[in-house]
Amino acid sequence: MRNPLDPAELNAALENVHRAGMPGLFAEVRDCDQVWRGAAGVAGVATGRPVTADMRHRIGSITKTFTAAAVLQQAESGQIGLDTPIGQYLPKLVPGERGDTITVRMLINHTSGLAEYLPYAYPSFKAYPDLAGTGPQSMDDHRFTRFDPTELIEMGVTAPAFGAPGGTPGLYSNTNYLLLAQLLEQVTGTTAERYITRNVIERAGLRDTEFPAGPYVDGSHSQLYEAWFGKLDPPRDYSVFDMSYAGPSASLISTVADLNRFYGMLLAGEIVSPSSLAQMQRTGPVISQEGKMIDYGLGLHPMEGPGQGTFWGHGGTVWGGGALAMTRADGKRQMAVAVNLQRWNRLDSSGRPQPHPIDDALATLYRVAMYG
Template sequence: MHARRRTAVLAASLVAVLTAGPLAATAAAAPAQAPASTAAPASTPTRPATAPDAEALTAALAGLPDQDATAALVRVGGTDGAWRGSAGVHDLASASPADPDARFRAGSTTKVVTAAAVLRLAAERRIDLNTPIQHYLPGLLGGRFRPVTVRQLLNHTSGIPAGDGLGNSFEEVYAHRFDTLTPQQVAASAAAKGPEFRPGAQQHYLNINYTILGLLIEKVTGRSYASEATRLVLAPAGMKDTYFPGAEPRIAGPHNRGYQAVKGADGTTEFVDVTEWNQSDRFAAGDMISTTADLERLLTSLFRGRLVPGPQLREMFTVPAHIDGATYSAGLQRFPYEGKVYWLKSGGRYGYNTLIAGTRDLGRTLVYSVNSTDAKGQDMNPVAQRIAMAALK
C-alpha cells in the first residue's frame, strides 16, 4: 500500500474508532503561540525499521497551542523502542510550557481499571462472569429486563440504555459542573427507560455498563470502588500518581489547564477553562485522574499478566464473535491495522482526550493526553490524530 493511501486509511480508521462523544463545536480563533515542543527520542541516529519515528512524532506536536489543543503529552514504548515528547502550554494566561509529568482527567480509560478489578475478583471467585447482575444487585434493573450477565456488562452487550446526565449541551453541563449526580441515580435513570435490546444480541458502547460494574465491585467487597480499584489494580501496577476524585472538582497535584472552545453569536470563539469539574457521575466509567507514565505502567503490567490471571485476562482480548461489527472486549477495543492488532482504550472529558494502545506482545505501545479544545466532539481531535498516525506508522 502506498504511503499516502496507508495514511488515509489509518486516519479514517482512527476517526471511526476513537471519536470521543456527541457534542461538536468549531473553534474560530487559535490561542497565541507558545514554546516549541520538547522531545526525548530513545533511539540511535539511524532509526531501525521498527523503532518509533522521532521526526514524525516531533512534527505531530508542532505548533501547539493551536485552535485544536493547548497541550499534548506523549509516550511511545514497547520492545521496538521508546520516545517521549510534550508540547504546548500549562495554561493560556501564563503561556508557560506544559508539564510533561502532569496529571489529567483520563476519561474512559478508567474502564480498563474497572474491567481489571472485576476480573481480579472473578479470579478470586467473588464474582462469576456468567451470573446475572440481578443476582448481585437485586432490584437495580426491574422486571422489564431479562437476566444481564456480568460478562455482558464488561463487553457492552447488556442492552441497558444510557443513564441521564446533567444536560445535553456544553452550556447545560457546564452550568452544573459543580453539582453531584451519584452513580445510583444514573443507574436508576437507565433502568427506568427499559431495555434497549435483548442482552447479548448487540454491542452498544455505553458508560452505564461500567457504572453498574462499579456498584458491583462495591457490593461484593463492601468497600468503595476507589479503594478496591486502587488495591486490585493501581497499587500492583505501581500507579502512584493516579486516583479517583469522586465529587472533588479540582485536580490534585501538578496539572495543565483544560479548555473548551465555545463559539459566540458574533462568530468569535472563547476558550473556557474547564479544569475544575465534579466527575462523580462518571464513577467507574470515567472519573480517573492519571499521568501518561502511570497509564503506560497500567498497559504494560496488564498485558504482561501481572494484574489479571491468564484465564480471566483472555476476556480483555476476546471480542464477541457472534455479533457483527463488534470491536469491544472487556475494557478494551480491538483495532487491526497493517497486519497488526492494537488493543486500545480512548477517553474524553471536557478539556482532555486520552488514549492507551498496544499490540498484545507489547512491541509498540502508545499513551497520550491531549488538552483538546473540543474533547467531546464527534470528530477525532486533529492533534491526537497526528500523534496516533505518527506512532503507529
C-alpha cells in the same frame, strides 16, 4: 518488524497537532527499553504556561479498563460469575426480567441493552446527530454537583432500553460500568474506588494514578478546554469539575507514563490472569457515543495496523480533556497521548461534526507513535 523510535518524527507529529489547533498535548511512546516523551503547546491559554510530559490528566473512559480488570480479578477468585445475571447481585438496581437476563459479562462488553444515563443527568449530553440543538448550560449547572451513583443508574435502567440483553450491536453505556462499581462494592465490602486502588492501581505500581476526592486535579496538570462544537468560542475551562457523574466509569486521573505501565502489565498477564486477559480480548460490535461502530471486548478496544499486529487499550474523554492509550499485543510498542481540548469540530446542518485539521494531525501522530 519492530519499528524503533524516531524522536524527530514524533516531535514533529506532536507539534503538528498543536499547530492544527490543539492548545496543548503530551505523550509517551515506548519501544522495548526505548522511551520517548514529548509535549507541545500550552497548559494555560491565558498564561502561556507550557504543557510537560509528566503532567497529571483526567483520562475519562480509560478508567473502564481498570474497573473491568477489578471485576475479572473477583471472577478469578470465584466471588463474581461473569455469566451470572446481575439481578442475583443487585436485584433492587436491575429488577425484573432484565435483572434475570443481563449478565455481568454483558455489562462489561456493553451488550446489556441498557441506555446511557448521561443525557438525563446532563441535558447538554446528547448522542449524534442531536447535538445541533444542545448547548453547554447543564455542564455549568453541574460543575460542583455531587451525584449519587444509584440515582444515575436508575436514570439509565428506567430509560427506554437500546435493545435486548446480549443483542448485537451493543451500545456503549456508562450505566453498565456504574453497575459494575456497585457490584464490586457488594462483593468486596468496600467501595469500587478503594478496591480498584488497592488491587489494580497499587498492584501495577502506579504512583500518579488516583480517583479524585473532589472537583480538583492535584499536582501539576493542564487546564481542560471545552469547545462544544464551536458553541463555546473561545473554549471554556472545565478542568475544575466534580467527576461523580462518571465515578469508576470515567473519573481517574493519571499520567501517560502510568498508562503505558498499566497496559504493559495488563497485557503481560500481571494484573489479571492470562485466561482472563484472553476473555478481555474477545470482541464484538458496539455503537460508540459518537455513533460509530467499534469492536469492544471486556474493557479493551483493539486497533489494527497493517502488518504491525493488534494494539489493545482504550480512549477516554471528559469535558475539555481526552486521552488514548494503546499497547501492542506483544507489549513491545506502546503509546499514551493526552490532549486538553475536546469537541473541536463544528457541526453541519444535520448536526454531524465537520472535519477539522486536528483530526488528521492526531491520526498521523497515532500512526507514527504506534507503527513508526
